[in-house]
Structure formats: structure tokens, C-alpha cells
Amino acid sequence: MQQHHNNHTIKMFIDNFFVLKHNGGMSLPNFENAQQLAEDVISKYSISEPVVPIYDIAQAEGVIIKIISMPENLKSVSGFIDSENKIIYVNAEDAPNRQTFTVAHELGHYLLKHDPKKYGVLLRFPEINGKEPEEKEANCFAANLLVPQKMLKETIKKYSLTKEDKSILAQMFGVSKEVMKLRLMRI
DSSP states (O other), X not given: OHHHHHHHXXXXXXXXXXXXXXXXXXXXXXXXXXXXXXXXXXXXXXXXSSSOOHHHHHHHTTXXXXXXXXXXXXXXXXXXXXXXXXXXXXXXXXXXXXXXXXXXXXXXXXXXXXOHHHHOOEESOTTTTTOXXXXXXXXXXXXXXXXXXXXXXXXXXXXXOOGGGHHHHHHHHTOOHHHHHHHHTTO
């Protein structure tokens, strides 16, 4: 009974906030702001080594994380945030590193004060997700929070690694190889 209630509540929330708007390029993402906010969070919580404790950060920011089984018709949803109630919902079927990125991404929406009616929910389909400025900013925030450039450089040096060691680095930071590949392109 509880699972059915949760699924019904989740479906109602998504039906109300699942809005995919295409703005035709009217506004540009503010990557500098997203990166600076991620750096500020790293500094605020005195994080100096991987893995960045994203679940602890969310909790410290007053946000609850709920790992849930998405209803059958919403299996493609990786996660979303109910900003009003400060709850991030994460798909239980996703890999742990995907869940971590989802939490960081949704926390980015929350801390960047994005309007949830504007960005909708995080989907696994890149042709839909990631086109809006809010999605790009949230992705930038998440990447910079989970793999801060300074920390990445220090880790590479400390363990005598190279950019070719992206699999090892991805494991060390608790992110996917794709996220690490993108972060390594920046150093």
C-alpha cells in the first residue's frame, strides 16, 4: 500500500512539473556561476580529497534524498527534486555513480535556485536532457562539485597518475568514466 501511495504521489508530482521547454536559445547558461557555487560548497564543507560526500552535503543543506523505484511509465527518469519540500528523488535502478551524479545535479538546481517548472526532470535521454540552460548549469555544478579541478590535479600528482588513468580516477572520485573523461579534458 505504501509503495502504491509513493508511486501515485511521484506520478502526480512529475505530471505537474514535467515540463520540457525549448527556449530557442533565448538565454545562455551561466557556467561561471555554477562552477563558483560548486567551489564554494567544497570550501564550505572543507572537502579536500575524493570522494565528495554528496549525500552528506545534501543533508547539511536541508535536502532529503529518497532512493525509489520509479513507476513503470517513469523508468527513464533518473531523478528530480521537489524544491518546495526539499526532497531529491533518485531512481533505485540506476548505478551508484549515476545516482551520485543525479543527487549532485538536482542539488545544483536547488542551490542555483532554478525554477522547477522550467527544467522538469532529469532524463537519461541526452537528446532531451541537457538542452536547456538550467540543465547545463546543473550538470556543470554537479561535475565541478564531484570532481573539482584542484582536487583532480592534486590526486593525479599525489598518486602519480596520468589522464590515461581515467578508469582509476573515476573509481577514486565515485563518478562514471564519462564524467571523468569530461573533467580530464579541462586540465
